[in-house]
Amino acid sequence: xxxxxxxxxxxxxxxxxxxxxxxxxxxxxxxxxxxxxxxxxxxxxxxxxxxxxxxxxxxxxxxxxxxxxxxxxxxxxxxxxxxxxxxxxxxxxxxxxxxxxxxxxxxxxxxxxxxxxxxxxxxxxxxxxxxxxxxxxxxxxxxxxxxxxxxxxxxxxxxxxxxxxxxxxxxxxxxxxxxxxxxxxxxxxxxxxxxxxxxxxxxxxxxxxxxxxxxxxxxxxxxxxxxxxxxxxxxxxxxxxxxxxxxxxxxxxxxxxxxxxxxxxxxxxxxxxxxxxxxxxx
Numbered sequence: 482x483x484x485x486x487x488x489x490x491x492x493x494x495x496x497x498x499x500x501x502x503x504x505x506x507x508x509x510x511x512x513x514x515x516x517x518x519x520x521x522x523x524x525x526x527x528x529x530x531x532x533x534x535x536x537x538x539x540x541x542x543x544x545x546x547x548x549x550x551x552x553x554x555x556x557x558x559x560x561x562x563x564x565x566x567x568x569x570x571x572x573x574x575x576x577x578x579x580x581x582x583x584x585x586x587x588x589x590x591x592x593x594x595x596x597x598x599x600x601x602x603x604x605x606x607x608x609x610x611x612x613x614x615x616x617x618x619x620x621x622x623x624x625x626x627x628x629x630x631x632x633x634x635x636x637x638x639x640x641x642x643x644x645x646x647x648x649x650x651x652x653x654x655x656x657x658x659x660x661x662x663x664x665x666x667x668x669x670x671x672x673x674x675x676x677x678x679x680x681x682x683x684x685x686x687x688x689x690x691x692x693x694x695x696x697x698x699x700x701x702x703x704x705x706x707x708x709x710x711x712x713x714x715x716x717x718x719x720x721x722x723x724x725x726x727x728x729x730x731x732x733x734x735x736x737x738x739x740x741x742x743x744x745x746x747x748x749x750x751x752x753x754x755x756x757x758x759x760x761x762x763x
Contacts, residue, residue: 496597502605506613511578515571519617522567523559523625527632551636552629553651557725559625560658565718569694570687571617572666575610577673577686580756584681590761599757607674607749614670618659626655644727651725658721661734665721665741668714669694671748678756711736714744 506512530549548558580603583589592602638651646654669690676686697715700706710716717737723730 497592497602497605499605499608502609503612506579506609511574512613515574516617516620519571519621520624522563522621523555523628526559526562526625527555527628531632547639549633550639552626552631552633553636553638553646553648553655555629555633556622556625556655557638559629560622560721561719563621564662564721565698565715566694568618568621568662569666569669570691572614572669573673573687573690573694575613575617575673576607576670577677577688577690578683579606579610579674580677581680581683581686584761585683593761600753603674603678603753603756607670610674611670614666615659615663618662618666622655622659626652638725640725646725646727654724654729657724661721661724661738665717665737667741668744668748671745671752675748675752675755678752678759712740714740716740 530545533545548554580589583592593599635648637645637647638655639645672693673686673690676689677683680686694715697713698718701710701713701716703710717733717740720733720737723733
């Protein structure tokens with residue numbers, strides 16, 4: 482007997498509303514702690530710079546001097562410090578934990594017995610994870626901008642080569658950085674989701690995606706690979722810097738966006754196929 486025959490009025494499209502899943506995930510401790518840490522990080526960096534400046538011996542200009550020359554430079558330093566690892570971990574956490582955690586709690590089979598169709602459950606989980614990831618990627622530079630402007634003023638953005646951009650022009654370009662990161666890091670999301678539907682261990686799914694990112698970054702340094710390095714998923718991690726050049730260089734940005742979406746499509750399809758065909762026992 483099908484679910485619709487057993488429960489008159491049952492509609493698959495009405496199961497697991499997006500709002501319900503979003504509220505569930507927002508209330509989870511891992512979500513609160515992750516978003517809270519991203520808010521706290523710029524404050525910790527500001528404190529470190531403030532305390533370290535008093536201890537630093539006099540000498541030539543340093544990266545810290547550049548980072549503290551304006552609020553815009555502080556945002557760029559924060560992104561440089563986090564884009565290649567911390568933000569990867571955040572995206573992997575939201576996507577890698579989403580299904581695997583249900584399996585580890587032995588609640589996944591009960592959700593499917595509600596009954597929520599597998600494809601719909603996976604889609605709802607993925608959409609909420611994407612919303613939380615996007616929020617995290619926007620939250621960090623936004624808080625860094627607020628802390629930086631208060632601490633270091635609304636001066637121009639100055640690059641290590643001496644080029645500068647006015648506050649409004651630079652701020653508008655920095656606003657595009659999270660957009661690029663959301664698209665480029667989609668490959669992390671797809672891989673973490675695939676691992677999440679393949680294991681009952683959330684840490685395994687999150688850690689697996691992070692380890693692949695680290696391995697890819699290591700392989701990037703192997704010059705003997707030549708042009709093959711362009712196909713590594715992390716090859717264009719730092720392409721967002723091109724948004725701050727005058728004029729904007731779009732080549733690497735386009736390549737990074739295409740790479741992220743291409744890998745995400747492959748991993749996402751594999752995750753859908755795996756989840757809709759596997760035997761759920763937990």
